[in-house]
Amino acid sequence: MSWLGRLLSRQRMELDLDKELRFHFESQVADKVRSGIPELEARRLTRLEFGGIEQIKEDCRQSRGTLWVESIVGDVRFAFRTLGKSPSFTAVVVLTLALGIGANAAIFSFVNAVLLKPLPYPHPERIVSVWERNALGFSSNLISTLNFLDWQRQNRCFEFLSAVALDTVTLTDSGRPEELKVYRVSASYFKVLGVGATLGRTFVESEGEVGNDREAVLSNRIWRSRFGGDPNVIGRKIALDRKDYRIIGVLPANSEFDRSWGVMWLPLAFPPAVMTRNYHWLYAIARLEPGVTLKQARDQMDTIGTRIAAQYPDSNKGWGVTVDPFIDQVVQPDLRRSLWVLLAAVGAVLLIGCANVANLTLARGTEREHEMAIRSALGARRLRLIRQLLTESIFLGILGGVAGLALGNAFMRGMKLLLPPDMLPPQANVRMDYGVLVITMAIGILTGILFGLAPALTGTRARSLKESGRTTAGITPNRMRTALVITEVALSFVLLAGASLLIRSFNRLASLNPGVDTTNVLAMDLPTPLTEFTNSTTLTNYLKELTEKVRSVPGVRDVAITDKPPMEGYVNGAVFLIEGRAYLPYPQRPVCGFKVIGPSYFDTVGMRLSKGRGLEENDVAGNVPVTVINETMAKTYFKGEDPIGKRILIRQLVFGKAERGPEIPWQVVGVVKDEKVGGKVFSLGEDIPVVYVTFYQSPGTRNSLVVRAAMSPLLLRGSIVQAIWKVNSNQAVANIETLEEIKSESVTPARLRTALLAIFAGIALLLAAVGIYGVVSYSVAQRVREMAIRLALGASPGDLLKLVIGKMMLIVLVGLALGGLGALALTRVLASLLYDTSPTDRVTWVVAGALLAAVALLACYFPARRVMRVDPMVALRYE
Amino acid sequence: MQTEDKFDLPQGTLDLLIIKIVALGPIHGYAIAQRIQQMSREALEIQQGSLYPALHRLEYKKLLSAKWQQSETGREAKFYELTAQGRAQLKFETENWKRLTNVVDLILKGTLEGVS
Numbered sequence: 001m002s003w004l005g006r007l008l009s010r011q012r013m014e015l016d017l018d019k020e021l022r023f024h025f026e027s028q029v030a031d032k033v034r035s036g037i038p039e040l041e042a043r044r045l046t047r048l049e050f051g052g053i054e055q056i057k058e059d060c061r062q063s064r065g066t067l068w069v070e071s072i073v074g075d076v077r078f079a080f081r082t083l084g085k086s087p088s089f090t091a092v093v094v095l096t097l098a099l100g101i102g103a104n105a106a107i108f109s110f111v112n113a114v115l116l117k118p119l120p121y122p123h124p125e126r127i128v129s130v131w132e133r134n135a136l137g138f139s140s141n142l143i144s145t146l147n148f149l150d151w152q153r154q155n156r157c158f159e160f161l162s163a164v165a166l167d168t169v170t171l172t173d174s175g176r177p178e179e180l181k182v183y184r185v186s187a188s189y190f191k192v193l194g195v196g197a198t199l200g201r202t203f204v205e206s207e208g209e210v211g212n213d214r215e216a217v218l219s220n221r222i223w224r225s226r227f228g229g230d231p232n233v234i235g236r237k238i239a240l241d242r243k244d245y246r247i248i249g250v251l252p253a254n255s256e257f258d259r260s261w262g263v264m265w266l267p268l269a270f271p272p273a274v275m276t277r278n279y280h281w282l283y284a285i286a287r288l289e290p291g292v293t294l295k296q297a298r299d300q301m302d303t304i305g306t307r308i309a310a311q312y313p314d315s316n317k318g319w320g321v322t323v324d325p326f327i328d329q330v331v332q333p334d335l336r337r338s339l340w341v342l343l344a345a346v347g348a349v350l351l352i353g354c355a356n357v358a359n360l361t362l363a364r365g366t367e368r369e370h371e372m373a374i375r376s377a378l379g380a381r382r383l384r385l386i387r388q389l390l391t392e393s394i395f396l397g398i399l400g401g402v403a404g405l406a407l408g409n410a411f412m413r414g415m416k417l418l419l420p421p422d423m424l425p426p427q428a429n430v431r432m433d434y435g436v437l438v439i440t441m442a443i444g445i446l447t448g449i450l451f452g453l454a455p456a457l458t459g460t461r462a463r464s465l466k467e468s469g470r471t472t473a474g475i476t477p478n479r480m481r482t483a484l485v486i487t488e489v490a491l492s493f494v495l496l497a498g499a500s501l502l503i504r505s506f507n508r509l510a511s512l513n514p515g516v517d518t519t520n521v522l523a524m525d526l527p528t529p530l531t532e533f534t535n536s537t538t539l540t541n542y543l544k545e546l547t548e549k550v551r552s553v554p555g556v557r558d559v560a561i562t563d564k565p566p567m568e569g570y571v572n573g574a575v576f577l578i579e580g581r582a583y584l585p586y587p588q589r590p591v592c593g594f595k596v597i598g599p600s601y602f603d604t605v606g607m608r609l610s611k612g613r614g615l616e617e618n619d620v621a622g623n624v625p626v627t628v629i630n631e632t633m634a635k636t637y638f639k640g641e642d643p644i645g646k647r648i649l650i651r652q653l654v655f656g657k658a659e660r661g662p663e664i665p666w667q668v669v670g671v672v673k674d675e676k677v678g679g680k681v682f683s684l685g686e687d688i689p690v691v692y693v694t695f696y697q698s699p700g701t702r703n704s705l706v707v708r709a710a711m712s713p714l715l716l717r718g719s720i721v722q723a724i725w726k727v728n729s730n731q732a733v734a735n736i737e738t739l740e741e742i743k744s745e746s747v748t749p750a751r752l753r754t755a756l757l758a759i760f761a762g763i764a765l766l767l768a769a770v771g772i773y774g775v776v777s778y779s780v781a782q783r784v785r786e787m788a789i790r791l792a793l794g795a796s797p798g799d800l801l802k803l804v805i806g807k808m809m810l811i812v813l814v815g816l817a818l819g820g821l822g823a824l825a826l827t828r829v830l831a832s833l834l835y836d837t838s839p840t841d842r843v844t845w846v847v848a849g850a851l852l853a854a855v856a857l858l859a860c861y862f863p864a865r866r867v868m869r870v871d872p873m874v875a876l877r878y879e
Numbered sequence: 880m881q882t883e884d885k886f887d888l889p890q891g892t893l894d895l896l897i898i899k900i901v902a903l904g905p906i907h908g909y910a911i912a913q914r915i916q917q918m919s920r921e922a923l924e925i926q927q928g929s930l931y932p933a934l935h936r937l938e939y940k941k942l943l944s945a946k947w948q949q950s951e952t953g954r955e956a957k958f959y960e961l962t963a964q965g966r967a968q969l970k971f972e973t974e975n976w977k978r979l980t981n982v983v984d985l986i987l988k989g990t991l992e993g994v995s
Binding site: 016019020021023024026027028030049050051052055056059060061062063064 | 907908909912926927928931932933934935936939947950952954955956957
């Protein structure tokens with residue numbers, strides 16, 4: 001019978017054992033009765049002869065070899081009882097561990113979903129993203145139609161190569177017009193990903209052709225919310241931009257498609273108007289042919305790129321192709337870095353927690369010295385005692401793990417609520433999955449061993465019973481306590497320094513002047529589909545009419561059209577050349593932002609002119625094309641010159657076509673102070689050269705409205721939308737936000753990682769303080785007699801205070817120094833997450849160090865004060 | 880008699896005695912204790928605290944097997960039997976014992992022959 005089988009049949013064995021001994025007992029009694037002893041007396045005698053029946057049973061069990069399994073059960077039971085007897089110790093330990101483990105579980109569930117899980121596609125390693133590399137070396141430039149088609153025709157390295165364009169369409173089916181975000185994709189898009197529809201089908205090749213492209217694949221989310229999850233939706237027609245589209249498929253539920261930016265996938269067809277080489281507007285993803293390596297694909301695409309550049313130097317000279325693993329596009333480096341930093345931070349918090357618990361266990365070990373001495377006097381071997389103590393620690397670790405799992409789940413849910421929707425890649429499905437559960441429990445058990453081993457080793461060192469009553473602390477536990485405090489202080493300092501750097505950087509970022517007056521300004525998108533406006537004059541007049549109608553709403557101060565609201569980037573970049581400067585071939589010219597606005601834009605958002613005039617109502621089509629440039633543009637490209645009157649050559653945007661027209665000169669009439677164009681798109685801190693032109697002179701279909709109100713602009717929301725609908729009841733109004741909101745959103749990732757790291761650093765500091773407090777109060781309690789003697793010999797209470805605090809602060813300083821070295825090495829990884837802040841920023845480091853030292857001093861002072869109350873008479877009376 | 884009660888068995892001898900007794904036929908624990916006592920003419924009294932752990936140890940080592948049977952008093956008792964392995968062990972241990980006692984005897988009786 002195996003030990004397991006025997007353990008399982010233990011119940012039976014116990015019964016047998018009992019029966020066997022009872023038989024012996026009864027037989028012995030019967031014999032005695034037979035020899036003439038009265039029964040009662042016979043029983044008494046037999047019981048005396050038998051001795052401890054439990055002892056006999058235990059010996060029998062032991063001789064059967066099941067003991068080690070049973071003794072673990074016993075150890076656990078014993079641990080349960082011991083810990084139950086000191087509920088406050090247990091509570092503090094479990095709480096500390098739960099906090100540390102919970103934070104780890106939460107962050108790890110993000111790391112797991114974002115960094116460790118492969119993309120949810122078959123053979124994700126074969127999926128790549130493909131970009132153009134422009135002549136200036138920018139490696140992820142959007143792609144022009146003809147270049148893309150050439151790649152598609154000429155390559156032999158991709159099984160499928162698919163283009164993607166982001167778009168918005170207006171759904172006019174159900175009363176109110178609504179803007180929907182959509183992807184227009186090549187027919188092979190879902191083949192690249194290797195994903196099929198759960199209902200209906202995805203696209204087939206012919207649907208990428210013009211005239212054959214009126215079909216839609218829905219995300220599961222919109223299918224459920226807008227179409228009630230109706231399985232008969234396949235084949236139904238919906239009106240997008242007033243054209244009929246047929247629904248052909250629904251994508252899987254709870255997939256990345258439910259979490260992505262767009263809600264619908266439409267075929268991407270290339271009408272003649274977009275058949276150009278110098279208008280870059282497409283993304284691309286591809287699936288490598290089986291057996292083709294990334295390097296081979298890069299080489300082949302390089303060759304193709306070079307060939308195209310040689311063939312069409314006008315548009316392509318110096319341009320090339322970038323092929324990168326898709327995962328690198330899905331998980332941006334900043335996110336990757338933030339997650340690793342946070343994971344390291346919670347790891348450090350857990351280590352500090354472990355150090356604290358080890359400290360507590362050490363102190364408790366001293367209290368239990370007597371117990372251990374008795375046990376070993378009764379014959380327990382040291383290994384057996386260590387095992388028993390470790391069982392206790394591991395048991396605590398598991399309790400902490402379970403509590404931490406619950407806490408971590410709550411943390412994770414909270415963080416998911418706080419996260420803006422587009423901060424994590426849609427492919428990341430953050431949840432407490434099996435892997436996270438296993439890892440968390442493993443961490444629990446591991447921490448149990450980690451904080452339990454050292455105290456178990458020192459606590460069971462052989463001591464005689466005589467010694468154990470009145471112990472003067474052994475050297476080793478004290479040295480271990482010192483080491484633990486040093487570790488805690490060092491780790492806390494690293495965290496504190498990192499958090500302070502992020503906070504300083506965030507403050508600089510958040511207090512950045514956005515260049516616009518954000519109070520009381522509302523921004524909204526006005527999708528104006530090409531299908532409604534076939535020529536630029538009708539569009540221009542329509543936008544003008546809208547502007548005037550909104551201006552007449554009571555409470556509106558000013559209103560303007562812009563292609564993008566402040567801090568949200570611009571629609572078009574422009575390759576330019578300043579007239580009269582040395583000629584540069586087109587592909588090698590510098591690039592600036594080309595922002596299309598209404599003349600009232602600068603006033604509405606509160607931008608100030610620094611030179612010349614602003615854009616005016618009579619800067620219309622047919623008049624001289626004029627531009628106002630920002631100061632960065634003036635400083636970068638008109639160094640030491642007056643830009644006013646200079647002309648900038650930029651190819652015209654052709655209305656309704658994905659194409660650049662002929663080059664025209666834009667005359668600079670003014671210079672305006674920078675607004676922060678970046679934010680959601682670029683970093684908010686980036687200064688970007690921008691030229692502003694009126695929409696009269698360069699109309700486009702991507703338009704937003706900014707409105708300055710005399711009051712809180714959200715109050716005007718309803719009346720503004722009504723005013724718009726009075727002009728056109730089919731006009732969708734989307735993304736209504738105040739500039740304050742936009743500004744706040746643009747620093748959300750930075751705010752989030754800063755807040756999290758600050759919270760973890762705070763916890764670390766608190767735990768370190770608790771640790772120092774514990775060690776000091778323990779050593780003071782231990783040294784009462786010594787202190788009493790010192791007092792009796794003439795030391796003043798102040799001297800003693802200085803002695804205790806001085807010694808501890810020396811330890812803290814050692815920890816600070818080590819932490820400083822660690823931080824020096826580690827904060828470097830923060831560099832790319834910092835805005836205008838050096839990782840070795842001296843002020844930040846000094847502040848962090850001072851804060852830690854101050855907290856440590858307080859944590860020393862309070863328990864150390866007790867030496868002042870030592871009364872030598874009382875303390876020495878019992879000597 | 881009191882002194883003989885405290886007779887200490889050399890280590891490992893109890894196992895040998897038990898095997899020997901069990902070899903005479905299936906027998907339960909109480910009877911083993913009595914049989915040893917009788918056969919040693921009351922010189923040995925085996926304590927339950929030694930007997931049963933020994934029985935269980937021998938059963939665990941598969942030298943003995945056990946089954947529940949009616950005893951002479953009509954109650955169920957656990958009867959031990961010698962296994963083939965136990966029989967071999969008995970033979971081996973008996974010879975060992977004899978050799979050992981001979982040697983010990985030699986030394987205890989002997990004069991130091993050959994050494995002046």
